[in-house]
Amino acid sequence: MAGVFGGAAAAFLPRIAHRFAYPEPVCRDCGRDFPSGVSGWVHAGAACGCGGWIGPVLASAAVAALLAGLLGPVLSLPALLLAAVLGVLLAVIDLRCLRLPDPLVGGLAVIAGVPLALIEPARIGTAVAAGVLVGTGYLLVALLPGGGLGLGDVKLGAVLGLVLGFGGWPAVAVGFAAAHLINGVVAGWLLARGRAHGGRALPFGPALLVGALISMTFIGYA
Ligand SMILES: [Zn+2]
Numbered sequence: 762m763a764g765v766f767g768g769a770a771a772a773f774l775p776r777i778a779h780r781f782a783y784p785e786p787v788c789r790d791c792g793r794d795f796p797s798g799v800s801g802w803v804h805a806g807a808a809c810g811c812g813g814w815i816g817p818v819l820a821s822a823a824v825a826a827l828l829a830g831l832l833g834p835v836l837s838l839p840a841l842l843l844a845a846v847l848g849v850l851l852a853v854i855d856l857r858c859l860r861l862p863d864p865l866v867g868g869l870a871v872i873a874g875v876p877l878a879l880i881e882p883a884r885i886g887t888a889v890a891a892g893v894l895v896g897t898g899y900l901l902v903a904l905l906p907g908g909g910l911g912l913g914d915v916k917l918g919a920v921l922g923l924v925l926g927f928g929g930w931p932a933v934a935v936g937f938a939a940a941h942l943i944n945g946v947v948a949g950w951l952l953a954r955g956r957a958h959g960g961r962a963l964p965f966g967p968a969l970l971v972g973a974l975i976s977m978t979f980i981g982y983a
Contacts, residue, residue, distance in 0.1 A: 774850050775853075776795070776801075776809075820849050828841055831979070861916065888924070896915060896916070936980075939975045939976060943972060
């Protein structure tokens with residue numbers, strides 16, 4: 762059921778991802794205008810008649826099924842499933858244009874953080890401390906010349922630190938260690954294939970999100 766929910770919800774992601782990724786209300790691939798108003802944003806299927814939709818739908822269905830299968834029917838599951846769909850949207854946008862839009866990162870904080878705070882009030886201190894710690898650490902790296910992190914990564918890192926903090930410090934440590942490991946492997950693979958460019962050519966958001974997912978599903982979670 763969770764997989765079906767994840768897939769069905771993600772059918773709406775391609776157009777939203779395209780609209781967040783590019784400022785102009787026009788398809789990047791075929792030049793057609795998107796409709797104005799709500800239907801310019803809310804639309805099931807491909808972003809535009811010329812595009813695909815299967816990738817985000819399969820990814821979201823798989824992530825939702827994995828979360829539900831490994832966490833079981835915990836109280837926080839509905840919030841985490843919604844957060845997972847939003848996470849897939851963020852990953853798609855970051856892969857496309859190296860951006861993590863603030864409204865979506867903020868939405869992730871609210872959708873996951875508020876229910877977790879209500880369910881696990883005793884863990885709020887740890888969660889806030891983890892968010893502040895990761896956010897501060899990543900901000901310092903982002904401010905270094907050639908640090909390789911964007912401010913979007915800093916904000917997403919802080920939000921995921923907060924979310925994983927509700928699972929305790931081991932969940933935080935595993936989530937971010939996994940993210941950096943994944944990022945290192947992908948960077949090495951791209952370098953070996955001669956596709957890496959100087960500077961920040963590699964989006965870090967997807968690695969952060971997958972790291973958080975690995976931590977939640979395998980370390981155990983609230
Ligand atoms: Zn098109």
